Amino acid sequence: MDADPTTRHRRRDAAATRAALLHAARSLMARHGVEGTSTRDVAAAAGVNQTLVYRYFGSKEKLFAEAACAGAESPNIVTKTPLAELPRALLDRALDLTQAEESGDLAALVGAANDEHVRAVLRDRIEKSFGALAARLDGPDADLRAELVAAILIGVGLLRHKIGTTATSTADRETLAIYVDRMMATLIRPSP
Amino acid sequence: MDADPTTRHRRRDAAATRAALLHAARSLMARHGVEGTSTRDVAAAAGVNQTLVYRYFGSKEKLFAEAACAGAESPNIVTKTPLAELPRALLDRALDLTQAEESGDLAALVGAANDEHVRAVLRDRIEKSFGALAARLDGPDADLRAELVAAILIGVGLLRHKIGTTATSTADRETLAIYVDRMMATLIRPSP
Amino acid sequence: MDADPTTRHRRRDAAATRAALLHAARSLMARHGVEGTSTRDVAAAAGVNQTLVYRYFGSKEKLFAEAACAGAESPNIVTKTPLAELPRALLDRALDLTQAEESGDLAALVGAANDEHVRAVLRDRIEKSFGALAARLDGPDADLRAELVAAILIGVGLLRHKIGTTATSTADRETLAIYVDRMMATLIRPSP
Amino acid sequence: MDADPTTRHRRRDAAATRAALLHAARSLMARHGVEGTSTRDVAAAAGVNQTLVYRYFGSKEKLFAEAACAGAESPNIVTKTPLAELPRALLDRALDLTQAEESGDLAALVGAANDEHVRAVLRDRIEKSFGALAARLDGPDADLRAELVAAILIGVGLLRHKIGTTATSTADRETLAIYVDRMMATLIRPSP
DNA sequence: CATGAATGAGTATTCATTCAT
DNA sequence: AATGAATGAATACTCATTCAT
Structure with missing residues (x-):
């Protein structure tokens, strides 16, 4: 599924990138808190470019806010x-x-x-x-x-x-x- | 006797300054966490110069570590x-x-x-x-x-x-x- | 083509920026020594943002170390x-x-x-x-x-x-x- | 000569303190340069209080300037x-x-x-x-x-x-x- | 004479964020 | 869709210097 010849830069699709960022954010946030985690840390942990945080979430705060709700869907x-x-x-x-x-x-x-x-x-x-x-x-x-x-x-x-x-x-x-x-x-x- | 408005430099009372810093650190730490609190914030809240954090505690980390201990003396x-x-x-x-x-x-x-x-x-x-x-x-x-x-x-x-x-x-x-x-x-x- | 006054951000030319920083570092270092030269001074002399020192060289020390090497290639x-x-x-x-x-x-x-x-x-x-x-x-x-x-x-x-x-x-x-x-x-x- | 009972604080006389500061300044300056040496370093090396630099020399620059001439009296x-x-x-x-x-x-x-x-x-x-x-x-x-x-x-x-x-x-x-x-x-x- | 307390400007460095490609 | 280049504001921390005792 990585061999689609029409994608050049795009290893992961948008949804996967978003999910990877959220996952990384949650994980780092649990360990170091929001203020102790930089967007660069999150992007690095997700294996994507730092600016995608802004593309997908608009700001660091919104990323972490969304990270904090995600997963709550199974009460x-x-x-x-x-x-x-x-x-x-x-x-x-x-x-x-x-x-x-x-x-x-x-x-x-x-x-x-x-x-x-x-x-x-x-x-x-x-x-x-x-x-x-x-x-x-x-x-x-x-x-x-x-x-x-x-x-x-x-x-x-x-x-x-x-x-x-x-x-x-x-x-x-x-x-x-x-x-x-x-x-x-x-x-x-x-x-x- | 603390309200003399003619003093530019703060009252020279090392113990009081230390205590004010600890108090401010504890208060801000509770609200914003350690990483979310800057030494400037602490100094401002204590009404003293920022560098006194270093004179009295050596580093931000030591200030907050001591702030976290203090008060435990009444079990x-x-x-x-x-x-x-x-x-x-x-x-x-x-x-x-x-x-x-x-x-x-x-x-x-x-x-x-x-x-x-x-x-x-x-x-x-x-x-x-x-x-x-x-x-x-x-x-x-x-x-x-x-x-x-x-x-x-x-x-x-x-x-x-x-x-x-x-x-x-x-x-x-x-x-x-x-x-x-x-x-x-x-x-x-x-x-x- | 470098004098377009409408660009707020500097021309995006990583190699040129690196070179400008090295040049400025060498020049200031000769006059004021390493300890007497701040990264702000260097960035200002190079006409670039201070943080690019860290993007391209990692630290002040590494910038000056590289500045001291460069130019030795013509013995x-x-x-x-x-x-x-x-x-x-x-x-x-x-x-x-x-x-x-x-x-x-x-x-x-x-x-x-x-x-x-x-x-x-x-x-x-x-x-x-x-x-x-x-x-x-x-x-x-x-x-x-x-x-x-x-x-x-x-x-x-x-x-x-x-x-x-x-x-x-x-x-x-x-x-x-x-x-x-x-x-x-x-x-x-x-x-x- | 240290046992003079009339001196309480004064272990060294003024001249000795001055000389100690000059000596320390020269020594540190040779190793780290003027900009790389702080007045605190000098005072510590001389074993005296930092503010005496100002009492005796007026400023860091004057201390080092005097340190640079001293000793030249034997041509x-x-x-x-x-x-x-x-x-x-x-x-x-x-x-x-x-x-x-x-x-x-x-x-x-x-x-x-x-x-x-x-x-x-x-x-x-x-x-x-x-x-x-x-x-x-x-x-x-x-x-x-x-x-x-x-x-x-x-x-x-x-x-x-x-x-x-x-x-x-x-x-x-x-x-x-x-x-x-x-x-x-x-x-x-x-x-x- | 000597010292600890206090200060404001400065340092290297990192951050969140935006622009251009 | 994705990336590297660039930025300005902030951070922890140090400096030379002055005040008060």
């Missing part, structure tokens, strides 16, 4: 998983770094959200995803309780993958799941 | 508060923005930790503070459970003060305390 | 000129300031060599150029005698063009040639 | 040494690095003379020292011939101590003296 976990299994499902997703880089890990994005645009995108994204969870919760303060589920994921994800405190980083997933499940259960079950 | 809450009252005490401290800026709010620091030096300082700080809590916990995985207490504070703090999701930002403190208390209780009480 | 004088005529030929070249600025005058470079990188380049350059002369000399200490030929050119060049002592600066070239010829003759002729 | 070599022995005497002085740093080696100063003030001082110094030699020379162009004696010292000194070309750096002094003697002889003897 199926939140809406489809039986509530009893939800904590474990969410934890698995949060701890799967590969998927995290692909689809934009919540904790990584929160940790990188020092840019107001990114923050706005992220706010919307969280409210939409966990708003869907709130709709499934009985009892009072459903919105708040749903957001607190997100808070746990964010806190655990940051300690494990960004700060790297010993216990949280080295705990095996099963052990971690026990405590996360207990914490989230207090939020998901209707108040006693 | 009395963690060690002295009765366990039953600890969740509320920790939450109060985390939500008190004034004190947060003074003494280095945990969530704010985590959100700004895109710099490896800052991360290292923060890791040590968390492990020391919450290691002291772990020592008070009965049952297995005390270290992990203590760190998860920190995770909750970080998650809630970031949602409320940095991302600003609606429910968490607007919840009154009493309501928030109910759920935080329940979550933390599952960690603090010996496992059933 | 034909040393290898081709009959030995009897060599002193005059070398003197003419050393006193021709126009050519000196173009191709990197020996004395000027030596006078500017307070940077270790520049010194290294210059050392190699002198050893190569005057090593070729040594190969043509009969008798003992050929290498040393060849380098002493260079020493004379350096000493005379510095006194005449940099320090500006009266006699050496105002002497006409013919008179100077008499004495330089005598001095060099003692080096070039096989020892008696 | 006895030029005036007293029998002409036949002069080349060797001058060479010995030029190659004695210890004395060079103390009294301001000619070549080192020339190599550092990228500052106009320093150049002016140096010009005067050379013209005075070697003007005294000119007065002893018979025949035409005495001034020029005397300056060319200086040129040889400068060229040899720079190659040997600053650039470090192999032959000149490694030659033993006796061998070097042979050729320097021959070169200078063509200048000192009345023209044939």
Whole structure:
């Protein structure tokens, strides 16, 4: 598919270039934050020319804003998983770094959200995803309780993958799941 | 006696200048992250000349590393508060923005930790503070459970003060305390 | 076709820009030394944007190192000129300031060599150029005698063009040639 | 002489501090040039406070200008040494690095003379020292011939101590003296 | 006499961004 | 569609210099 004789310069089509830039942006953003990542870094990681950032996204800020939303299109976990299994499902997703880089890990994005645009995108994204969870919760303060589920994921994800405190980083997933499940259960079950 | 308008040069008080720089660094770091804050910004916020950053701290990185440590000297809450009252005490401290800026709010620091030096300082700080809590916990995985207490504070703090999701930002403190208390209780009480 | 006043951006000619920067660097370096010349000065003298120094050379040091090399590609004088005529030929070249600025005058470079990188380049350059002369000399200490030929050119060049002592600066070239010829003759002729 | 009980802060008297600064300035200037040496470097090398540069010399430029003249007060070599022995005497002085740093080696100063003030001082110094030699020379162009004696010292000194070309750096002094003697002889003897 | 505190202008270097091809 | 050339504003950091004690 690279041998199309009509393309000379064009190894990748536009869509692939865009996607490569978004992927690189997400990955670098998780590690170094928005301000700590240059458009040159992103372009280099994507293997394309720096100016294509501007061709496809208009500005650095817009690139990162779009990078922060992309991947949020699969909130199926939140809406489809039986509530009893939800904590474990969410934890698995949060701890799967590969998927995290692909689809934009919540904790990584929160940790990188020092840019107001990114923050706005992220706010919307969280409210939409966990708003869907709130709709499934009985009892009072459903919105708040749903957001607190997100808070746990964010806190655990940051300690494990960004700060790297010993216990949280080295705990095996099963052990971690026990405590996360207990914490989230207090939020998901209707108040006693 | 500080308002004498005839002085062109600032009051010559090394300790006060250092402290002003640290305070400004902590405040800006919480809002814009380390990479998003310039030494000029810090100096301007502190009302002192930019070069004093270098006179007193040697480099931007060292300034922020020290800013991330400072304030950790009061872990009395963690060690002295009765366990039953600890969740509320920790939450109060985390939500008190004034004190947060003074003494280095945990969530704010985590959100700004895109710099490896800052991360290292923060890791040590968390492990020391919450290691002291772990020592008070009965049952297995005390270290992990203590760190998860920190995770909750970080998650809630970031949602409320940095991302600003609606429910968490607007919840009154009493309501928030109910759920935080329940979550933390599952960690603090010996496992059933 | 270079004088079109409607172009805001300079003519896009990478080779010309590089060359202009090298030329400016050599010229300023001769007058103010490496440490005394800023990249802004160089860019301004070349009429180009300062950042192009970094695009084309990577750093100030590399710019000046390359400036110190360039021009050494014409050691034909040393290898081709009959030995009897060599002193005059070398003197003419050393006193021709126009050519000196173009191709990197020996004395000027030596006078500017307070940077270790520049010194290294210059050392190699002198050893190569005057090593070729040594190969043509009969008798003992050929290498040393060849380098002493260079020493004379350096000493005379510095006194005449940099320090500006009266006699050496105002002497006409013919008179100077008499004495330089005598001095060099003692080096070039096989020892008696 | 340090135990005077009436001095508290004053380890060195004013004259000693001045001298220490001049000594340090000369030494650093020879190695890194004027522009490459900061007043802080000088003060540190002299073991005194940086501001004393301004107390004693008024400015960096004046410090270095004075450093460039100091030490020139012993032109006895030029005036007293029998002409036949002069080349060797001058060479010995030029190659004695210890004395060079103390009294301001000619070549080192020339190599550092990228500052106009320093150049002016140096010009005067050379013209005075070697003007005294000119007065002893018979025949035409005495001034020029005397300056060319200086040129040889400068060229040899720079190659040997600053650039470090192999032959000149490694030659033993006796061998070097042979050729320097021959070169200078063509200048000192009345023209044939 | 000596020193630490403070300053503003400058340095090398990198950034996001635009132009021309 | 894609690329190299060019730009101006910013960044971290250093300098020579002055003030206050």
